Structures are given as structure tokens and as C-alpha cells.
Amino acid sequence: MFTFKTHIRMGDTDAAGILYFVNQFQIAHEGFEHFLDSIGLGVGHMLENTDYRLPIVHAEADYKAPLKVGDPLTVCMTAARVGHSSISLLFHLFNRHDKEVGTVKIVHVAVDKTTWKKRALPIEIKDAFEKHLR
Amino acid sequence: MFTFKTHIRMGDTDAAGILYFVNQFQIAHEGFEHFLDSIGLGVGHMLENTDYRLPIVHAEADYKAPLKVGDPLTVCMTAARVGHSSISLLFHLFNRHDKEVGTVKIVHVAVDKTTWKKRALPIEIKDAFEKHLR
Amino acid sequence: MFTFKTHIRMGDTDAAGILYFVNQFQIAHEGFEHFLDSIGLGVGHMLENTDYRLPIVHAEADYKAPLKVGDPLTVCMTAARVGHSSISLLFHLFNRHDKEVGTVKIVHVAVDKTTWKKRALPIEIKDAFEKHLR
Amino acid sequence: MFTFKTHIRMGDTDAAGILYFVNQFQIAHEGFEHFLDSIGLGVGHMLENTDYRLPIVHAEADYKAPLKVGDPLTVCMTAARVGHSSISLLFHLFNRHDKEVGTVKIVHVAVDKTTWKKRALPIEIKDAFEKHLR
Numbered sequence: 001m002f003t004f005k006t007h008i009r010m011g012d013t014d015a016a017g018i019l020y021f022v023n024q025f026q027i028a029h030e031g032f033e034h035f036l037d038s039i040g041l042g043v044g045h046m047l048e049n050t051d052y053r054l055p056i057v058h059a060e061a062d063y064k065a066p067l068k069v070g071d072p073l074t075v076c077m078t079a080a081r082v083g084h085s086s087i088s089l090l091f092h093l094f095n096r097h098d099k100e101v102g103t104v105k106i107v108h109v110a111v112d113k114t115t116w117k118k119r120a121l122p123i124e125i126k127d128a129f130e131k132h133l134r
Numbered sequence: 135m136f137t138f139k140t141h142i143r144m145g146d147t148d149a150a151g152i153l154y155f156v157n158q159f160q161i162a163h164e165g166f167e168h169f170l171d172s173i174g175l176g177v178g179h180m181l182e183n184t185d186y187r188l189p190i191v192h193a194e195a196d197y198k199a200p201l202k203v204g205d206p207l208t209v210c211m212t213a214a215r216v217g218h219s220s221i222s223l224l225f226h227l228f229n230r231h232d233k234e235v236g237t238v239k240i241v242h243v244a245v246d247k248t249t250w251k252k253r254a255l256p257i258e259i260k261d262a263f264e265k266h267l268r
Numbered sequence: 269m270f271t272f273k274t275h276i277r278m279g280d281t282d283a284a285g286i287l288y289f290v291n292q293f294q295i296a297h298e299g300f301e302h303f304l305d306s307i308g309l310g311v312g313h314m315l316e317n318t319d320y321r322l323p324i325v326h327a328e329a330d331y332k333a334p335l336k337v338g339d340p341l342t343v344c345m346t347a348a349r350v351g352h353s354s355i356s357l358l359f360h361l362f363n364r365h366d367k368e369v370g371t372v373k374i375v376h377v378a379v380d381k382t383t384w385k386k387r388a389l390p391i392e393i394k395d396a397f398e399k400h401l402r
Numbered sequence: 403m404f405t406f407k408t409h410i411r412m413g414d415t416d417a418a419g420i421l422y423f424v425n426q427f428q429i430a431h432e433g434f435e436h437f438l439d440s441i442g443l444g445v446g447h448m449l450e451n452t453d454y455r456l457p458i459v460h461a462e463a464d465y466k467a468p469l470k471v472g473d474p475l476t477v478c479m480t481a482a483r484v485g486h487s488s489i490s491l492l493f494h495l496f497n498r499h500d501k502e503v504g505t506v507k508i509v510h511v512a513v514d515k516t517t518w519k520k521r522a523l524p525i526e527i528k529d530a531f532e533k534h535l536r
Binding site (some may be wrong): 284290297374 | 407417418420423424428431445449455457458459460461462463464465466468508518536
């Protein structure tokens with residue numbers, strides 16, 4: 001399990017006074033990026049030095065409690081499934097009382113950077129996420 | 135069915151050159167807001183003049199083709215389900231060739247603006263969406 | 269003068285109940301994109317078919333009145349200056365009562381897409397904006 | 403001087419492959435929020451427990467180098483001016499080589515939360531920023 005901490009920022013909220021739903025996906029994706037950075041396979045590296053991309057084909061989120069500006073969050077990422085060419089990631093968001101306040105699921109598929117055709121997951125990506133498979 | 139047209143803007147894209155997945159949810163929510171505006175029940179009105187809110191409890195999206203800056207989109211919104219206290223909305227996104235390039239599902243629940251407790255859908259909201267039930 | 273109409277959307281606001289300042293820049297940039305689209309020189313075209321880019325070297329905004337979700341806006345764009353290699357654009361935002369509620373200034377500079385070095389404005393861009401010079 | 407570290411995230415970039423200009427303002431504002439959190443006067447506290455707000459009346463940024471996804475940033479915040487009812491903040495952004503890659507200036511004004519009329523800066527805010535005056 002990969003964990004990171006963040007906060008709800010003013011720009012994450014909307015006029016209803018709580019987290020604007022769209023930004024829960026942004027928070028989860030930041031976790032994905034932090035994880036790739038932590039294993040030396042960051043998105044910047046991917047874009048500049050590799051011939052694959054990992055576009056998202058499905059994303060979903062549940063919202064279990066309203067989140068306000070300044071609220072601290074702990075985000076836990078696991079891989080629900082690592083397939084031949086795709087990865088399903090789960091993110092669980094916890095508030096300061098360790099209560100789960102939301103979840104996100106994101107499915108990435110490996111494609112060729114030029115043709116955008118599906119391909120096998122790069123071995124280093126497959127290995128990294130298998131280690132984090134729940 | 136409620137339809138609106140939009141475009142992928144520079145701010146919707148990311149360094150992979152395509153729509154950043156998060157912004158597909160933003161596009162769908164703009165459709166929801168356009169619809170409420172069109173029936174005189176806009177979000178501004180809701181926040182200022184009513185005692186209900188319609189927070190989102192679930193959202194999901196499928197991405198079927200990469201979308202680039204400047205790409206025109208036609209978004210069709212229908213209500214998949216109008217329940218006692220919740221509404222499930224479906225959004226289908228079509229490109230300039232009328233090919234479906236993505237879908238979004240968003241589930242809103244009616245709550246009291248002060249207690250944030252679940253309540254029945256306001257009758258004017260229920261009526262408006264039942265007319266648009268698929 | 270180039271004019272377009274838009275609305276403050278939920279995603280543009282923050283927990284203070286008004287337009288989050290960052291999004292006034294986004295609104296202005298959408299005007300720039302609409303203008304380029306209208307003359308057949310859209311950003312998508314630029315990225316795919318030309319060897320120049322128009323990155324932003326300076327941006328500033330004034331905020332003259334709080335804007336709420338649902339508020340309609342009319343945005344007027346003019347070119348304050350069209351130089352050898354840069355363009356200064358001004359955007360004036362008006363509310364439903366034709367009161368100016370904000371301004372944005374954005375300075376673009378022409379660069380080569382590969383070296384990112386300053387170059388002369390492409391003639392079609394220079395011409396298009398000179399016609400809109402105040 | 404208040405300093406914090408961050409990274410350019412995928413959601414900060416656009417199809418030109420670099421930081422979308424709007425998000426440099428977002429990064430600066432996060433610094434402002436981190437600072438208020440660090441002195442126990444966070445925005446969440448302000449919204450819930452005080453009768454003032456600190457809306458932005460002016461913002462500007464210079465962009466001195468293209469920033470890519472994954473690039474680390476060090477952001478230094480100082481107060482250029484602390485007046486009777488307003489604060490001018492300066493943010494300097496440095497890359498991994500300590501080269502200044504951008505600046506942001508943001509001017510906040512104190513207003514009453516109900517009337518939205520200008521008022522004197524709350525003493526705790528004035529004190530906090532005077533300590534950080536350059």
C-alpha cells in the first residue's frame with residue numbers, strides 16, 4: 001500500500017462550501033504521480049524517455065462525507081488488478097479521524113505513444129504495481 | 135434528452151496532448167448546470183433561495199477516444215433514474231463525427247442545506263428530471 | 269473588438285461563495301481560444317500544423333466585484349499592443365448590468381516549437397490581432 | 403520569508419507540454435494557505451470562525467521558463483506591503499537548480515464577510531504578515 005498526505009485547498013472547493021467532486025479525482029491522480037515518482041518512473045520520465053503512455057479508460061468515485069477547506073487527508077493507494085495491459089487502482093481517502101470519506105478507482109491501459117494502440121504493460125510498471133497489489 | 139455543445143479547451147488538456155480525464159467530469163457538470171439554468175432552477179438560485187443542496191455521492195466516466203484541444207463535443211444528458219431522494223444522470227459525449235467518445239454518470243442526492251441530511255427530492259427538481267428520464 | 273459570452277460555473281467558485289480568482293484567467297484564455305478558432309487559427313491547428321507556439325510570459329487581473337455561480341459574463345477582447353514577437357491582450361468582463369467586474373491582461377510571445385526561442389510573430393497571427401488592436 | 407516545496411503535476415500542464423499559466427496562480431495561493439495553516443489562521447478557520455474575508459483584488463505573474471510535469475519547485479513567499487486594509491504578497495518560484503522560473507504577486511484586501519465592505523486588516527493577520535515583510 002502506498003500512502004500520501006494532502007489537504008483540501010481553497011481551489012478544490014466550490015460555492016457549496018465543500019470539495020468540488022471533480023477534484024477528488026485530481027487528488028487521487030496526484031497519488032498515482034507521487035507513487036511513480038517514488039519508484040523513479042515519474043510521468044515526466046515517461047513522457048520524455050519511453051514509448052508508452054498510460055491513459056485512463058475508466059474512473060469512478062464515491063463521496064461519503066463533505067470535505068472542507070483545510071481538511072487534512074490521508075490517501076492510500078492499492079492496485080486492485082494488474083492485467084496484461086491494464087491496471088486498476090483503488091484510492092481510499094481518510095480524514096483526520098481516520099474515517100473513510102471517499103474512494104476513487106482509476107483504470108489505466110498501456111498504449112503505444114505514437115499509434116495509441118493497446119500494448120502489454122511495460123515490465124517495470126507491471127512489477128511496481130504487482131508489489132502493491134492488495 | 136438535454137443537449138449542449140462545447141469544445142475542448144487548452145486548460146482541459148495535459149502534457150500527454152489530450153483531455154485530462156478529470157475535466158470530462160467538469161464538462162458533464164456544466165451540462166447539468168446548463169439544464170438547471172434552462173428550467174429556471176440554476177445552481178445560483180439554489181444556493182441563494184432554497185433549503186436543499188444536491189451533492190454528488192457517486193461519479194464515473196468511461197473514456198473511449200483521446201480528445202484534443204479544439205475538438206467540438208456534443209453532450210447529451212438523460213436521467214437514468216429519478217428516485218425518492220436521488221437522481222442518476224447519464225452524459226454521452228459525441229465528437230464532430232457523431233462518434234461516442236466518452237460517457238459520464240453522476241448521482242446526486244438531495245440533502246438539507248443546514249443538517250446535510252438526506253431528504254426527498256424537491257418536487258420541482260423531481261418533475262424536471264422525470265421529464266428527461268430515458 | 270472580439271466578444272464572447274459565458275457563465276460562472278460551479279467549478280469556477282470556491283468556498284467563499286464567489287469566483288475563485290484563478291478561474292478569471294481561465295475565462296480570458298477561453299476568449300483567446302474562441303478568437304483563434306473564429307479565424308481558422310485555433311490552438312489545435314497550431315499544435316498540429318505549425319512550428320510556432322505562443323506561450324504566456326505575463327498575466328495579470330483585477331477583480332472589481334464578487335461573481336457568483338450562474339452569473340452571466342460578457343468578455344470583450346482587444347489587443348493593446350502587437351509587437352515584433354509578442355502580443356498584449358486585454359479582456360474586460362461585464363456582468364448582466366453591463367458593469368465592468370474584472371479585467372485580464374495576457375502577454376503572449378512567439379517562440380519556435382522546438383528550440384522554444386523567441387521569433388517573429390507569424391504573419392497570419394500578427395494580421396489577425398492588428399485588426400483587433402484598440 | 404515563508405518557503406514551501408511542491409511539484410508540477412499532470413493536471414497542471416497542458417497540450418503544449420508545459421505548466422498551463424493559470425496553475426502558477428494556484429501554486430502561489432497554496433503557499434498562502436500553507437502559511438496561514440502554519441500560524442493557526444487557516445482559511446477553514448477564517449470561513450468558520452471569523453467575520454472577515456480576504457478576497458483578491460489583483461494578481462499577476464511572470465513566466466521565465468517552461469515547466470514540465472514532475473519538475474520540483476521551491477516557492478518563497480514574502481509580503482511586499484502590509485497596509486491598513488490590504489496585503490501585497492510576492493512569490494518567487496525556483497526550479498531544482500535554484501533558478502527563478504516565475505513570480506506571482508497577489509493583493510488581498512480585508513472585507514466584512516456579510517457586507518463585503520473594506521475594513522482594517524485583522525490584527526492577527528497584520529502581525530503575521532508584517533513579520534514576513536521583506
